[in-house]
Amino acid sequence: MSFELASDDIIVGRPEKDITKYGAKGTGFLAKVVMSSGESPVLGRKVLVDLAAPHVVLICGKRGGGKSYTMSVFMEGFTKLPVDVRNRMSIFVIDTVGIFWSMKLANKEEESSIREWGLEPEGMENLRVMVPEGKLEFYQKNKMPVDGAFTIKTADLDPMEWFSMFKLGWNDKESALLLDVVEKAKDTFGTYYGIKELKSTIDLLPDYDKDTKISLKNRFDVAESWGIFSKNGTSVREMAKPGTINIIDVSTYGQVLGMENIREIIVALIGKRLYEERMLERKKEEITLISEGEKKNDLPMIWMLIDEAHMFMPKDRPSMALDVLLEWVRVGRQPGLSLLLATQRPEKLHPDAISQCDLFISMRMTAKPDIDAVAALRPSYLYEDMDKYFGRMPRAKGYALILDDNSEKLWLVKIRPRTTWDAGKTASAFKK
Ligand SMILES: Nc1ncnc2c1ncn2[C@@H]1O[C@H](COP(=O)(O)OP(=O)(O)OP(=O)(O)O)[C@@H](O)[C@H]1O
Ligand SMILES: [Mg+2]
Numbered sequence: 001m002s003f004e005l006a007s008d009d010i011i012v013g014r015p016e017k018d019i020t021k022y023g024a025k026g027t028g029f030l031a032k033v034v035m036s037s038g039e040s041p042v043l044g045r046k047v048l049v050d051l052a053a054p055h056v057v058l059i060c061g062k063r064g065g066g067k068s069y070t071m072s073v074f075m076e077g078f079t080k081l082p083v084d085v086r087n088r089m090s091i092f093v094i095d096t097v098g099i100f101w102s103m104k105l106a107n108k109e110e111e112s113s114i115r116e117w118g119l120e121p122e123g124m125e126n127l128r129v130m131v132p133e134g135k136l137e138f139y140q141k142n143k144m145p146v147d148g149a150f151t152i153k154t155a156d157l158d159p160m161e162w163f164s165m166f167k168l169g170w171n172d173k174e175s176a177l178l179l180d181v182v183e184k185a186k187d188t189f190g191t192y193y194g195i196k197e198l199k200s201t202i203d204l205l206p207d208y209d210k211d212t213k214i215s216l217k218n219r220f221d222v223a224e225s226w227g228i229f230s231k232n233g234t235s236v237r238e239m240a241k242p243g244t245i246n247i248i249d250v251s252t253y254g255q256v257l258g259m260e261n262i263r264e265i266i267v268a269l270i271g272k273r274l275y276e277e278r279m280l281e282r283k284k285e286e287i288t289l290i291s292e293g294e295k296k297n298d299l300p301m302i303w304m305l306i307d308e309a310h311m312f313m314p315k316d317r318p319s320m321a322l323d324v325l326l327e328w329v330r331v332g333r334q335p336g337l338s339l340l341l342a343t344q345r346p347e348k349l350h351p352d353a354i355s356q357c358d359l360f361i362s363m364r365m366t367a368k369p370d371i372d373a374v375a376a377l378r379p380s381y382l383y384e385d386m387d388k389y390f391g392r393m394p395r396a397k398g399y400a401l402i403l404d405d406n407s408e409k410l411w412l413v414k415i416r417p418r419t420t421w422d423a424g425k426t427a428s429a430f431k432k
Helices: 016-022 067-079 100-104 111-116 133-141 159-165 173-189 195-202 210-225 260-292 320-331 351-355 368-375 386-391
Strands: 010-012 027-034 043-050 056-060 089-095 127-132 148-150 245-249 301-306 337-343 359-362 399-404 409-415
Touching: 010 027, 010 409, 027 067, 027 399, 043 409, 056 067, 056 351, 067 089, 067 100, 067 245, 067 301, 067 337, 067 409, 089 100, 089 260, 100 127, 100 245, 127 133, 133 148, 159 173, 159 260, 159 320, 173 195, 173 210, 195 210, 260 301, 260 320, 260 337, 320 337, 320 351, 351 368, 368 386
Parallel strands: 010 043, 056 337, 056 359, 089 245, 089 301, 127 148, 127 245, 301 337
Antiparallel strands: 027 043, 027 409, 359 399, 399 409
């Protein structure tokens, strides 16, 4: 894509002064503006989205409306950035359904419509599908494409995270034992311990009764079976290589009893580590800018894309990932941490994730509680209530409203077709 800004292109998410300075560099082709009413409206100007600065993007819409599809269009946008911009960022995608691996392949199914948009079907090369280490064999056995495995460093869990993961309260006997076990493990192993070491430490503590010990051991056994904790853990720096897109596939952890928390813990710990490391890195960048006249860093800016975001940032229950992600939402701009959240249930999403987003993209919504939840976004520059805009949208897939805080404008658009293969299609009983 050219860096020149065609006179009638629109850039969302980028302030006017940056458009003057950078033109269209660092943007991705997202959509075209809808020019007429009706079910097959005329499309006009191209809509490009700023990917170079930190953002909180929220994508809403009802089931099957095109949220995951639009996330993929963003991911393709990152891939097509010029190398110098692309290498300044790394993308993490939290894949709860296991659908993004197929972006390695070209979209042959929608070839004609892709060409109509002036694009070509093509797969992405910089995509790395990462699965929990303990699940690697399952993926390999089932011939699913995987590029690597990841683990979480056991010592990264703080006491509150252990409690929350094991659903323990301060008054539970296991909690006191757990605190002592972790303390003792730290004395013995430093930060290099896994679940096995924690289990063996239980037996070294004389002050607890047998039942409490068995109960905690059982919990450790379950945690071990998740195949996600290790002594060393995968370093987020290792994963966040410049210009890469990391698909963190957590889809094997369904909503099975006792497993609800694993996805949260994965997002919480990856998010926490990335936050800490970027904070450090941002200082380095500023120092090199002052001393050498150019920003240099060892860890690129980060975008985290989270599908089904209400699972991780719920409004009405505690979640291990919530606090970490709210920190990203509130102060991520300075260290260069961006979030793209997709949800079909904005009503279930923490209200700060809605109110703090600077780019709101919404497919049609019909449920009143969900519309009410995003209606709180209605800024002073809108003339009508949000439900009026939703009511006038075409019903076909791919149409979306974009509310852009930077330009203070609302657009009705059609999201462009994706150039990569879509594995998230609705299931059908027909073979072809
Ligand atoms: N912009 C688009 N252009 C063409 N087809 C689209 C577009 N957006 C969505 N679709 C079609 O709709 C299907 C469903 O989209 P998608 O999987 O993104 O829905 P979703 O909003 O993520 O749903 P869910 O809430 O169930 O996860 C896609 O597989 C695709 O066939
Ligand atoms: Mg989806």
